[in-house]
Amino acid sequence: MSTSPHAAPGLILRVFHFYRDGFRQMTVGRTLWKIIALKLFVMFAVLKFFFFPNFLATEFTTDSQRADHVINNLTRSVQRNVTTPVKGEKL
Amino acid sequence: MIENLDLGMVNWARAQFALTAMYHWLFVPLTLGITWIIAFYHSIYVKTGSEEWKRLTKFWMKLFGVNFAIGVATGIIMEFEFGTNWSNYSWMVGDIFGAPLAIEGIFAFFIEATFFAVMFFGWNRVSKRFHLFSTWMVAVGSNLSAVWILVANAWMQYPVGQAFNPDTARFEMQNFAEVAFSPYAVNKFVHATSSSMLMAALFIISIxxxxxxxxxxxxxxxxSIAVAAIIGLIASVFTIFNGDESAYEIAQVQPMKLAAFEGLYEGETNAGLVAFGLINRDKKVFDTQDPFVGFHLKIPAVLSLMANRSFGSFVPGMKDLVYGNSEQGILGAAQKMERGQNAIDSLNAYKQSQKDGDAEAAANHLTAFNENKEFLGYGYLTKPEEAVPPVALSFNAFHIMVALGTLFPIIFIGYLYFSMKGKLEEKKWLLGFGTITYFLGMIASQAGWVLAEVGRQPWAIQDLLPVTVARTNLTSGTVQTTFYMFLILFTLLLIAEISIMVKQINIGPEEN
Structure with missing residues (x-):
């Protein structure tokens, strides 16, 4: 049995046309996509970037330092007179 | 650390997480449930070839699309919050949650990018059978992708299949099957999906x-009503039964939660289930005030049956769990605190011995830690009463959920009965009530999650990590700012959803 060398590009093209025509024929979907795009922009480009840094990823460079920091937090409750540094303080 | 906590930050971080989760859950149950009902409508269309069923299927698909689009990615915000507000917790559970959440991402991406598009764009463009298959796959896929987040949540309530590594400060997965198929996870998934199907049926009935x-x-x-009422009735009966199974599971692994949501301060044999009652909000576990305000009604022995599958069994109350009950062999929170503090001391000594290069001492301290590690979280409590969750909120959430959950099958039976008699259109009172049932379903569903999450306080991970230690050392002002930002963003999105949804409902199904 032989297969046509053009079968795969033909399939890709058909899938492309399927999606393209589907998107073109959308009515309420256009508004919804705009909302999705705006929402993702606000979430990732504004909220995540400016307000939600990953604390351990930004404050420490290695996993070993992160583990030490968490272990310190876990054991510090029994080390009286030791204060927990807040974000921004040097660790 | 406890004595230096900014408790305001913890509470703002909890409020922010609750806001995000509750907002996310406005959309999820409808997405999970309506896909099944749409698949049934679509199947009837393929079977009958009737254009009316096609029109109907396309209409509900459109409303599903609106709900999906507004709700999509709202859950990602919770992941942002983990990294920022709950960094200790996030680090500690990374190994457990990594696999389930990665699987969820893969499932969601592949299914939504392929079958979702075929479901919406495939009319007259792919074969009817493949189109129908795609619609069913969207239902299967979206529910399967929910499995993993529910597995993760169930693990926090019942942390099985793990071992704590004191060198990395992480809970490491020892047995994937134990995590994925823990009875808590299975119950949670079944309860969440069946109640979502019930919610979707209410949505269709309302419109x-x-x-x-x-x-x-x-x-x-x-x-639409005929199919939705049958599915809704089956789903609501199923939800009641697996809700009962969840309560049994809670009684076994989170007895404090069960005692709190029933307002049970003193343990009882033949314990009754509260059918009606107003909880005394001012009562504390150590005082002698009455747990209820005025009249309350209990169904004798039903709580014992629910908790232990035996009418005459003993159900521990909050006092037993806080102060212990030697007669019943119950270890109190006070004793657990001592063991927890020993675990913390051993952990501290283990780290110190390692630093000093004393391998023998380190091994001894590790052994001591392992003997007490199951009570680790109790070591961070400052008094035994802190092990009690907010009782009034847990009690009210549980009883609102149960009351509404009992009402729903009656509504579905009413709709089916009058539909079969051909008198549904005449029953204006039922139709009028029917229009608000979706909102009642939403209240019941949200109450279920309030119960699940508030009822397990103070734990981020049951018995192992309280929320006060799980958090990041941020100031409350930082969290407060983002809380209000989310509130505004979510309100805007909700307004967008409601206005688009109302517009589509007013337009109705496409004419031929």
Missing amino acids: SSYYLLRKRHIMMAKR
């Missing part, structure tokens, strides 16, 4: 009732 009252799209509304 179809509105059409019947307005005398619009009558045939479509009646057909």
Whole structure:
């Protein structure tokens, strides 16, 4: 049995046309996509970037330092007179 | 650390997480549930070839699309919050949650990018059978992708299949099957998906009732109701049964939660289930005030049956769990605190011995830690009463959920009965009530999550990590700012959803 060398590009093209025509024929979907795009922009480009840094990823460079920091937090409750540094303080 | 905590930050971080989760859950149950009902509608269309069923299927698909689009990615915000507000917790559970959440991402991406598009764009463009298959796959896929987040949540309530590594400060997965198929996870998934199907049935009943009252799209509304009421009735009965199974599971692994949501301060044999009662909000576990305000009604021995599958069994109350009950062999929170503090001391000594290069001492301290590690979280409590969750909120959430959950099958039976008699359109009172049932379903569903999450306080991970240690050392002002930002963003999105949804409902199904 032989297969046509053009079968795969033909399939890709058909899938492309399927999606393209589907998107073109959308009515309420256009508004919804705009909302999705705006929402993702606000979430990732504004909220995540400016307000939600990953604390351990930004404050420490290695996993070993992160583990030490968490272990310190876990054991510090029994080390009286030791204060927990807040974000921004040097660790 | 406890003595230096900014408790305001913890509470703001909890409020922010609750806001995000509750907002996310406005959309999820409808997405999970309605895909199944749409698949049934679509199947009837393929079977009958009737254009009316096609029109009906396309209409509900469109409303599903609106709900999905507004709700999509709202859950990602919770992941942002983990990294920022709950960094200790996030680090400690990374190994457990990594696999389930990665699987969820893969499932969601592949299914949504392929079958979702075929479901919406495939009319007259792919074969009817493949189109129908895609619709079913969207239902299967979206529910399967929910499995993993529910597995992760169930693990926090019942942390099985793990071992704590004191060198990395992480809970490491020892047995994937134990995590994925823990009875808590299975119950949670079954309860969440069956109640979502029930919610979707209520959504369809609400909108179809509105059409019947307005005398619009009558045939479509009646057909929609017929299928939705049957599915809703089956789902609601199933939800009640697996809810009972969840309560049994809670009694076994989170007895404090069970005692709190029943307002049970003193343990009892033949314990009754509260059928009606107003909880005394001022009562504390150590005082002698009455747990209820005025009259309350209990169904004898049903709580014992629910908790232990035996009418005459003993159900521990909050006092037993806080102060212990030697007669019943119950270890109190006070004793657990001592063991927890020993675990913390051993952990501290283990780290110190390692630093000093004393391998023998380190091994001894590790052994001591392992003997007490199951009570680790109790070591961070400052008094035994802190092990009690907010009782009034847990009690009210549970009883609102149960009361509404009992009402729903009656509503579905009413709709089925009058539909079969051909008198549904005449029953304006039922249709009028029917229009608000979706909102009642939403209240019940949200109450279920409030119970699940508030009822397990103070734990981020049951018995192992309290929320006060799980958090990041941020100031409350930082979290407060983002809380209000989310509140504004979510409100805007909700307004967008409601206005688009209302517009589409007013337009109704496409005419031929």
